[in-house]
Amino acid sequence: MSLAIKAQHIANSHLNLKLITPTNxxxxxxxxxxxxxxxxxxxxxxxxxxxxTTTSHSVQNLSIKSSLIxxxxxxxxxxxxxxSQRGLKTREAESMPKVGLTKIDLEWVHVISExxxxxxxxFMRENExxxxxxxxxxxxxxxxxxxxxxxxxxxxxxxxxxxxGSSFNVGxxxxxxxxxxxLRSIEIYKHNKEERIARTWxxxxxxxxxxxxxxxxxxxxLIGGDLEVLEPIKYNxxxxxxxxxxxxLRKEFDRxxxxxxxxxxxxxxxxxxxxxxxxxxxxHLLEMGYKNPILLLHPLGGxxxxxxxxxxVRMEQHNKVLEDGILDPETTIVAIFPSPMHYAGPTxxxxxxxxxxNAGANFYIVGRDPAGMGHPTEKRDLYDPxxxxxxxxxxxxxxxxxxxxxxxxxxxxxxxxMAFFDPSRAKDFLFISGTKMRTYARNGENPxxxxxxxxxxEVLVKYYEGLQTEETTQQPAAISP
Numbered sequence: 001m002s003l004a005i006k007a008q009h010i011a012n013s014h015l016n017l018k019l020i021t022p023t024n025x026x027x028x029x030x031x032x033x034x035x036x037x038x039x040x041x042x043x044x045x046x047x048x049x050x051x052x053t054t055t056s057h058s059v060q061n062l063s064i065k066s067s068l069i070x071x072x073x074x075x076x077x078x079x080x081x082x083x084s085q086r087g088l089k090t091r092e093a094e095s096m097p098k099v100g101l102t103k104i105d106l107e108w109v110h111v112i113s114e115x116x117x118x119x120x121x122x123f124m125r126e127n128e129x130x131x132x133x134x135x136x137x138x139x140x141x142x143x144x145x146x147x148x149x150x151x152x153x154x155x156x157x158x159x160x161x162x163x164x165g166s167s168f169n170v171g172x173x174x175x176x177x178x179x180x181x182x183l184r185s186i187e188i189y190k191h192n193k194e195e196r197i198a199r200t201w202x203x204x205x206x207x208x209x210x211x212x213x214x215x216x217x218x219x220x221x222l223i224g225g226d227l228e229v230l231e232p233i234k235y236n237x238x239x240x241x242x243x244x245x246x247x248x249l250r251k252e253f254d255r256x257x258x259x260x261x262x263x264x265x266x267x268x269x270x271x272x273x274x275x276x277x278x279x280x281x282x283x284h285l286l287e288m289g290y291k292n293p294i295l296l297l298h299p300l301g302g303x304x305x306x307x308x309x310x311x312x313v314r315m316e317q318h319n320k321v322l323e324d325g326i327l328d329p330e331t332t333i334v335a336i337f338p339s340p341m342h343y344a345g346p347t348x349x350x351x352x353x354x355x356x357x358n359a360g361a362n363f364y365i366v367g368r369d370p371a372g373m374g375h376p377t378e379k380r381d382l383y384d385p386x387x388x389x390x391x392x393x394x395x396x397x398x399x400x401x402x403x404x405x406x407x408x409x410x411x412x413x414x415x416x417x418m419a420f421f422d423p424s425r426a427k428d429f430l431f432i433s434g435t436k437m438r439t440y441a442r443n444g445e446n447p448x449x450x451x452x453x454x455x456x457x458e459v460l461v462k463y464y465e466g467l468q469t470e471e472t473t474q475q476p477a478a479i480s481p
Contacts, residue, residue: 068250068261068360069400072146073119076246076358079181080113080229090230093171093182097164099156099223100173101180104214107302108152109172109180110233110338114245116355119146123154125224126189133199136350137396147397149350150200150342154183155191157219164188170223180233183225191222201344202383207376209305210342233338239315243301244335250360252333253294260285260293262363262404263356265370267300267341268434269309269317269460271452273409273418275326280420281365281404282331295332296361302340305373307438311336313463320455343373345383346391353398363402366392417450442468 081089101109111117119140124132129151131138136149156164164170169184197204197211206212234240244252253261262281266274278295285293299318301311309317315336322329339355342348348371353364370388372381389405392398410429412419421429432440432451440447441460451457 068253069357069362071115071118071246071358071360072354072397073140075118076115076250077112077118077121078115078247079121079227080232081181086230089182089228090179092169093179093230096169096171096182097167098173099154099160099164099170099183101154101175102214103175104303104340105154106174106180106233107338107340108154109227109229110243111302111355112152112227113181113229113233114247114338115358116246116337116339117148117152118246118358120148120152122183122227123224124152124222125187126222128224129153129189129222133196135396136347145397147350147354147395149347149354149395150344151196153191153222153224155215155218156188156221156223158221160219161188161221164223169225179230181227181229183223183227186223186225188221188223191218191220193218193220200342200347202347203375205376205378208343209373210303210340210344213303214340237312239301239312239336242315242334242336243338246359249296249333249335253360256292256294256333258292258294260290260363261296261361262293262365263296263298263359263361264365265298265300265337265352265356267304267308267314269314269437269452270321270326270456271418271432271437272326272450273411275321276409276418276420277365277367277406278327278332281363281406285363293331293363295327296356296359297327297332297334298337298356298359299334300341301336301338304341305343308341309438309460309463313459317456317459320459321453324453324455326453341371343371343382345369345372346387347371349388349392350395350398353392353395353401353403357398357401362400363404364392365404365406367406368408411448411451413448416448438464 108123112120112122120128120138128138128148132148132151136147137145138148139145164186168186169182170186171182172180174180193215194204197208197215201208201211232245235243262285264274264278278297282293282295297318299311299314304311318334321327322332337352337355339351342351349366352371353366356364366389368388369381369383369385372383372385372388374380375382389403392403393405408421408431409418410421410431411417412428413430414425414428419429430448432447437447437460439445441457442464444461444465447457
């Protein structure tokens, strides 16, 4: 069954089977409850270091009672109005002052409305924004703490602020001009861009991708309020059936009777080092006593920088990886995480982990330099490569999530395959970065045998060939003297 067909089957599934807990595990190996294949998937890089941490996140001291751990705030936020309310809510939105949304704004509406940011119920008001910006978390009314490392805000310009005036509610208009929903009981406050950038990225260097795309050109005001969305957000790009909400993912984990869910985020094509990591992780969870650990392979589907491989190409490449048997489709669920990418390193990786809690994952894999990138103006990493996993082990509000840190996987030139890096024979290993991989594909060169499955590599080569053809046809013709 193709990846698309399997994904569509999952998106339409409404099964809700009894949850299996780590203290009441069932052996599915020889029973009729053997999990059936779900849609094809694949993993990310970095090799296994240890299944233990020295913090309260230690997987050896599990306090989790279910593979579907409780979402932040105790219940999943769902801000899409019911079909019976849609007509009335639409008419109300049409009568309100309007706020236009950019494509990235719409991605955040998607994120908030489905509960990825639970317990957040809308774009942040000022008190939520300040807590997020300064403390990376929110304090609930009962005194509990939930992680919220990225400000999720909506910017407006002076003209829009003037048009809103003293109104308490506004309608939200999507990039194509359709009414998406409303913000109610609004609050408008100053958008101090420099402070936001400095605290989120730890740098104000020019060239930060999300800053250039979404903050620099944005308005000088932020508007917060309670969000209502008229209909589930769709992109009509042929990939909507992969965009499973946290609620849908939890149903899938139930259906597969998972007793552990380990999540891995990626924004790159999958190579055999990723597969090595995924398979090794599952083996270790089985050794710990779990009977049916399920991998949530969760590629990021929102805004990415210009030189990243586009989402549709990555999804096609992932399909080939599974078709070639690199990963087991029976124990893997692949879905698209709708969040935009900030490339904010240790600050952003907390958001990535927190969102997976709301989706039901109780293990989160973190490797070298998660959510990081090269410095935009200097030849160095923007962040310390080890800080992401260290921050996750200490981050407030993530105590119930088990963090799995791993060392780097690299290409073993002796065994001619991707393997866990062995410092004792470092000269035998070749590190192929995402940039190097893209250079190979762009130049039509083949990587070393064993780096990536043939079908997956052909997808990348085809994409870059098409890109070069497009660039060539767009170049102006030479004018003869």
